[in-house]
Structure formats: C-alpha cells, structure tokens
Amino acid sequence: MQDTERYAALDLGSNSFHLLLAEFRNQRMVRLHTDKAMVRLAAGLDEERNLDPAVAERALEALVRFRPVLTGLPTDHVRVVGTNTLRAAANADGFLQRAEDILGVPIEIISGIEEARLIFSGVLAAGDGPPRARCVIDIGGGSTELVRGEEKPSKLESLYMGCVSYSRRFFPEGAIRDKKTNHFERARRAARAELQGLQHMAEGVEVVGASGTIKSVARVLNGGDLGTIERKAIDRLAEQVASAKHVDDLDLPGLEEERRPVFAAGLAVLHGIFCELDIREMSVSPYAIREGIVHDLAGRLHGGDRRADTVATLMESGQIDTAQARRVGDTATTLLSRLQEDAPRATVQRLRWAADLHEIGLALSHSAFRKLGAYMVENADLAGFGSREQEHLAHLIRNQRGRIKPPREHYGFHPDPNLLLSLRLACITHRDHIDRDITDWQLEAKKNRFQLTIPQAWLDQQPAIEDLLYQEMEHWRDQPLPLKLDTV
Structure with missing residues (x-):
C-alpha cells in the first residue's frame, strides 16, 4: 500500500x-x-x-x-x-x-472514558477469534481503565490509580515495607477501595489485560512470555514482593530494569483488581490504545467515524428536531464555502456537528438552552472526541445567537470566526424552522470586515429576518472582523 x-x-x-x-x-x-x-x-x-x-x-x-x-x-x-x-x-x-x-x-x-474506549478497540483489533463478551483492563501510569463489552463497549470506567501515581503515593523512595508500614498492603487496599461496586465489570466474562504493567507481570510469571496470569500465581508473586524491603531488592526473572521502580505499585493495583473483582485468570493482549x-x-477516513455515531446518539437522546438541524447545517456549510473555498474536511464537519447539536439544550430549558447545551457538549464523555474538539463545538453552540462571548484563553483553542458567523447566520435564517433559499446571498471575508450582501427584494419578503440581521451587525461591531450588511 x-x-x-x-x-x-x-x-x-x-x-x-x-x-x-x-x-x-x-x-x-x-x-x-x-x-x-x-x-x-x-x-x-x-x-x-x-x-x-x-x-x-x-x-x-x-x-x-x-x-x-x-x-x-x-x-x-x-x-x-x-x-x-x-x-x-x-x-x-x-x-x-x-x-x-x-x-x-x-x-x-482525551478523557478517561475515551481512553477506555480506544483501549477496548485496540484489544478487539487483535482479532483473536469470534466476538465474545469480555472485560478489558489496562493499568497505566496515572489511571486504570476497565471496559466490558462484546463487539463494542457496554460499560466503561476510568479510575485514578496507576503504577506511577501509586509509586509516589505509597512507596516512598522505593520502600516496599519498613518496621512500621507495609506499603504494598496499603496500596493494594487503596486499589480495592477504588474498585468497590465494580464487581459486575468482570462477572461471568473473559478477562483480558493490556499494556505495560500487566504485560510486565505476565512476563515475570511466564518466563518472559505474555502468557495467562493465574490467580494462584499472582497471589504468590504479590506475597513475594510484599515481603521485600525495597524495589531494588526484587529479584524477579523477566523484570525489565526500566520497569523496576514502578513494578511493586503496578502489581499492588493489579492484585487488588484480582482480589476485589474475584478474577481467576487473565489473558494478555499484545494490543492496546495505540492499535x-x-x-x-x-474509520474516520473510510466511513466509520465514531464521532458521527456519538452525535447521532446525542441527537436522538436530546430529542433534537433533525429537520431543523439539517436545514441549519446545510445553510451554514453553504455560507462557509463562500467565506472559505476548499475548507478542510474536518472544519466543515465541525460546523455540521455544531448545527446538529445547536438545539440540544432545549431538552432542559428554553431560556438557557445555549448555555446548557454548551455545558453538556463540553463536559460529557463523547466517544471519539478529544477535549479540544468538544470545546470548539461548545463555543459554537454557546454563541449561536446574542452577544458573542470570548472563550477562555489557553493554548490550542483558537475559535474560527468563519464557522461562528456561518452558524449564526444560518440560525437567523431558519429561526422559525422554515426552509429558505440563500442562493442570492453574497458573503465575503475581506481584509478588515465580513461583507454580507442580500437582495432588498429578499429582505422585503422576510422583515423579521432583516431586523435580526441588523442586530447581528451590532453583535459583531467589537469583533476583530466586524460584519457589514448591504443590499442590492
């Protein structure tokens, strides 16, 4: 290829x-x-x-x-x-x-839930037999993800425990136990406490482990191979490690030297998972989040974009008027094409998704639907989306009408005024949920302003929209590129 x-x-x-x-x-x-x-x-x-x-x-x-x-x-x-x-x-x-x-x-x-989804997708990519119910577990440096599902996840969890964070929290300077404290036991108990109420995640299904910590334990127990981790074997290993005084004292065949500083903490988390979820054995996948x-x-490039599925699910659960989402999206993307020829596919798609979700807040409130919709989109666990993508969508939804509120300033977040203007004009055009033709509209991004030109005959037939468009000029007055409306 x-x-x-x-x-x-x-x-x-x-x-x-x-x-x-x-x-x-x-x-x-x-x-x-x-x-x-x-x-x-x-x-x-x-x-x-x-x-x-x-x-x-x-x-x-x-x-x-x-x-x-x-x-x-x-x-x-x-x-x-x-x-x-x-x-x-x-x-x-x-x-x-x-x-x-x-x-x-x-x-x-990405969120912990999105991380869990990607891990599950990676494990499934190994293609080891027909689809079957399983629980996938991945212990990272700062978090642990658990996913239950078959061909797709049905339950996802992300917990704040990992081999590096637990090393810092429970194993001071690499000490595993001293005269007063068994640090390994404290770490294991803390892991079990995090897992309370999650016994259903591994109940009655195959359990699969992924990534560094679990691979490291598997190699120690199986002579360097990624073999199955048996409950009796990990019980013995946990007892052996807990009896050592320091990570430097660990004499474990197959333990990589770079893994040594965090091995005890990772094992404490993994053994806590085995104990709390009553796992008898765990197979180990060679694939994880990267796959x-x-x-x-x-999938994004060949018709299987998970983000599109997420947006469709939100539209259904939020009882969004799909006809209105379509007409606003069509008009907004048409206007964007006049502002920016050959706009990147990702940019057009972002605008389309913002149009799809612009009324999602109506399920909760008519008066504050923009603010609530933006909050929902920015803070929800949206499969396939990164936090920056969600923030961009939320900014568009929040500012679809009314005074334009500046975003929080931080690196990597640069709202596109072309998208915002296109969406706002589309929302004005279809405020009453009626189809309208904008073929005769002209919209340009000039050096110092946005220029919108509309036939006066069109405006004469839509007096309410004409008033809203003049109000829109006021909203853009203090923006870097103000909006000017002319008629012909």
Whole structure:
C-alpha cells in the first residue's frame, strides 16, 4: 500500500510514550514500527498539579526521536493523544505548545472514558477469534481503565490509580515495607477501595489485560512470555514482593530494569483488581490504545467515524428536531464555502456537528438552552472526541445567537470566526424552522470586515429576518472582523 495508507498513533501516557506506525493489508492492521520512551510524566506532578520542568524536558526530548516517523504522513493519518497526567496538569499549556512544535501535529487530550474506549478497540483489533463478551483492563501510569463489552463497549470506567501515581503515593523512595508500614498492603487496599461496586465489570466474562504493567507481570510469571496470569500465581508473586524491603531488592526473572521502580505499585493495583473483582485468570493482549487509535483513524477516513455515531446518539437522546438541524447545517456549510473555498474536511464537519447539536439544550430549558447545551457538549464523555474538539463545538453552540462571548484563553483553542458567523447566520435564517433559499446571498471575508450582501427584494419578503440581521451587525461591531450588511 502507498504511504498515504499508513497511520501513526502516539500515546503520551503517564508512565511512557508509545509510538505505532501501521497500515492495513486486506482489511487487517499490520504493525510496521513501534517505539517507546519511559518518561514517567506522572512523577513530575507536584501537589499543585504543576509539571516539573526537568520531567517536561525529558518528555520533550523523547518526542524529538518520534518526529521523523510522523514526517510525510497526512495530518489526518496521525493522532497524538495525551492521557491522565496531561489531563491533570495545571500548567500543561506550555508543554503542549512545545510538544506540538516538535511533532508538527496537534495533541488531543482525551478523557478517561475515551481512553477506555480506544483501549477496548485496540484489544478487539487483535482479532483473536469470534466476538465474545469480555472485560478489558489496562493499568497505566496515572489511571486504570476497565471496559466490558462484546463487539463494542457496554460499560466503561476510568479510575485514578496507576503504577506511577501509586509509586509516589505509597512507596516512598522505593520502600516496599519498613518496621512500621507495609506499603504494598496499603496500596493494594487503596486499589480495592477504588474498585468497590465494580464487581459486575468482570462477572461471568473473559478477562483480558493490556499494556505495560500487566504485560510486565505476565512476563515475570511466564518466563518472559505474555502468557495467562493465574490467580494462584499472582497471589504468590504479590506475597513475594510484599515481603521485600525495597524495589531494588526484587529479584524477579523477566523484570525489565526500566520497569523496576514502578513494578511493586503496578502489581499492588493489579492484585487488588484480582482480589476485589474475584478474577481467576487473565489473558494478555499484545494490543492496546495505540492499535485502537489506528483503527479509529482508518474509520474516520473510510466511513466509520465514531464521532458521527456519538452525535447521532446525542441527537436522538436530546430529542433534537433533525429537520431543523439539517436545514441549519446545510445553510451554514453553504455560507462557509463562500467565506472559505476548499475548507478542510474536518472544519466543515465541525460546523455540521455544531448545527446538529445547536438545539440540544432545549431538552432542559428554553431560556438557557445555549448555555446548557454548551455545558453538556463540553463536559460529557463523547466517544471519539478529544477535549479540544468538544470545546470548539461548545463555543459554537454557546454563541449561536446574542452577544458573542470570548472563550477562555489557553493554548490550542483558537475559535474560527468563519464557522461562528456561518452558524449564526444560518440560525437567523431558519429561526422559525422554515426552509429558505440563500442562493442570492453574497458573503465575503475581506481584509478588515465580513461583507454580507442580500437582495432588498429578499429582505422585503422576510422583515423579521432583516431586523435580526441588523442586530447581528451590532453583535459583531467589537469583533476583530466586524460584519457589514448591504443590499442590492
């Protein structure tokens, strides 16, 4: 296959960064190149959730070596995601800006639930037999994801426990036990407490583990192979590790040296999962989030975009008037094409989704539907979407009419005035849920203003819309590009 059929996924995890370059052959994914860097990003968060500069520099240095693999690939064939630590870091903006400058592609910060969905998709990509119900578990550096499902997830959970965060919290300077405290037991109990009420996740189904911590335990127990983790075997291993005084004392065949500092914490979490969910055995998948990202990318380009399914589900659950969403979307995309010829597919799609969801808040309130709709879209767990995408949609929904409110200023969020104006004019045109033809409208983005020109005969037939359009000019008066309305 040509290079343009290749896809790259980069996972900026809390413990390590992982890169995958893959392509599809006969509808089956083939891994071409993998790379990883153990950066332990989560270890760099202080009590105020600020990322330590030295840790950030270490992480950025790792990205430099990933860059050549991404060079030359179309941007829509590359997806870089940040997980728990970058979700939590209060000063992530500076790191993200430098990281994107190095990589040359945007970084998406995804929710824990989206992370869980991608992990499940990756495990399914292994194609090990017919679809069957299973529980997939992934212990990362800062969070642990659990997913139950068959061909798609039915239950997803993301818990704030991981091998790096638990190492910092429970294993001071690598100590496993001392005269006063069994740190391993404390960590295991904390993990079990996090899992209370989640016994149903693994009940009656096959349990599959994924990613570094679980792979590391599997190799220790199976002579270096990714064999099944049996309950009796992990019980013995947990007892052996808990009896050691320090991580440096661990003498475990198959334990990689770079994994040693966080192995005890990761094992405590995993053993807590086995105990609390009463797991008897766990198979181990060679695939995880990176393979899920690649499948997601291919789906976006070949008619299987998970985000479209999410929007359709929201429209149904929110009882949205689909005819109104269609007419507003059609008019908005037509206006955008006049402002910006050959607009990127992703830009047009964002505008269409904003139109689809612009009335979602009406299910809750008629007077505050814009504010509520924006809040729902920005804060919900939307499968397939990154946080920045949700923020852009929320900004459009919040500002579909009335005074234009400025967004929160932070790196990576740059609202597109072309999209906003297109949506607002479309909402005005169809305020009464009636189809109208805008063929004779002219809309241009000039150097110092937006220029809208409409036949006076058209406005004479729509006096209410004419008044709204003149009000719209007032709303744009203080914007970088004001709106000017002329008639012919």
